[in-house]
Amino acid sequence: MKYNFFAGPAILPQSVMKQAAEAVIDFNNMGLSILEISHRSKEVIDVFDEAESIIYELLNIDRDQYVVLFLSGGASSQFFMTAMNLLNPNESAGYVDTGSWSSKAIKEAKLFGNINILASSKETGYTHIPKNYEIPSNLSYVHLTSNNTIYGTQFQTWPESPVPIVSDMSSDIFSRRLPMEKFDLIYAGAQKNLGPAGVTLVIIKKEITGKVNRIIPTMLQYPIHIEHQSMYNTPPVFPVFVSMLTLRWLKKMGGLGAMEKRNQEKAALLYREIDRNPLFKGNVAVDDRSLMNVCFVALNEAHEKSFLTLCESAGCVGLKGHRSAGGFRASIYNAMDKEGVQVLVDVMQDFEKKYG
Numbered sequence: 001m002k003y004n005f006f007a008g009p010a011i012l013p014q015s016v017m018k019q020a021a022e023a024v025i026d027f028n029n030m031g032l033s034i035l036e037i038s039h040r041s042k043e044v045i046d047v048f049d050e051a052e053s054i055i056y057e058l059l060n061i062d063r064d065q066y067v068v069l070f071l072s073g074g075a076s077s078q079f080f081m082t083a084m085n086l087l088n089p090n091e092s093a094g095y096v097d098t099g100s101w102s103s104k105a106i107k108e109a110k111l112f113g114n115i116n117i118l119a120s121s122k123e124t125g126y127t128h129i130p131k132n133y134e135i136p137s138n139l140s141y142v143h144l145t146s147n148n149t150i151y152g153t154q155f156q157t158w159p160e161s162p163v164p165i166v167s168d169m170s171s172d173i174f175s176r177r178l179p180m181e182k183f184d185l186i187y188a189g190a191q192k193n194l195g196p197a198g199v200t201l202v203i204i205k206k207e208i209t210g211k212v213n214r215i216i217p218t219m220l221q222y223p224i225h226i227e228h229q230s231m232y233n234t235p236p237v238f239p240v241f242v243s244m245l246t247l248r249w250l251k252k253m254g255g256l257g258a259m260e261k262r263n264q265e266k267a268a269l270l271y272r273e274i275d276r277n278p279l280f281k282g283n284v285a286v287d288d289r290s291l292m293n294v295c296f297v298a299l300n301e302a303h304e305k306s307f308l309t310l311c312e313s314a315g316c317v318g319l320k321g322h323r324s325a326g327g328f329r330a331s332i333y334n335a336m337d338k339e340g341v342q343v344l345v346d347v348m349q350d351f352e353k354k355y356g
């Protein structure tokens, strides 16, 4: 057993993995694998319904206002699908640029309308979350990336917005409480905090759809997926099933409030060691530190390799920082427990004894 600190695809609860493995052999005592049955079968429809219900419950959202969709194409397809469906060619949308994922979202949205970059932390190497910018009321929507997987920054408060907020929550979905009423659309690739790669969760306020006047291919229209309850075409059944298992686990763990508390404790434990240990340093603004992706560097660059080797020998894997950010990144998503974080802290202390 390893301690999995990979950024994505990422750690899932062991109990989920075990149930998923069993369902691959025999699902619900049907004598069939979940991989070989129809998405129109009652058993699969029940899986989708249960996933949806738990999401409504966890986020405390109104079924009359919001719809839950399970789509494919990754969060990256939502970069264009959001703009395509919500932004008319002569209108403007606002984007807050907080890292490479938001830059990619901006690039795609520009294909469909005017993009107004309201604020950017690019100049400081994306090491903080911009604050104190105006959101003009003539925008169609404003887009935020709630957690910056690569740089380790995260929105800790949400801006006051006169226009709908759209947010990419791929790397912190269900990691903390969320005032869903502030958002008109959120999306997340499942593979960071929810399930395996292959499904993208979209939660959308019904009233914002169907308002643009461009021609959109059928598969890229939100109203089509809403009408067909995510089954216009064959949906990614297995990734949705595993996500449903993770959602059940989340509920059993006490829901988002309990998860937030657990995530805060884990992150505090690790940041405390980064701040204390003379060989390491955190590299993002303290107030904007992510609870999910903890980024840090070795003060002496020559230590980088030996630290990673020591981590590996203790069973801690996936700690190398993203190629564009360097240093180290410990992704401590929901499924990582405090014990795993403590093992990493112990390795950092051992490293200090050896090299300090």
Ligand SMILES: *Cc1c(COP(=O)(O)O)cnc(C)c1O
Binding pocket: 008, 073, 074, 075, 076, 077, 101, 145, 147, 148, 149, 168, 169, 170, 171, 189, 190, 192
């Ligand atoms: C990983 C990630 C993505 C990309 O997700 P795909 O499902 O691979 O397209 C987008 N945004 C954020 C914030 C991410 O962490």
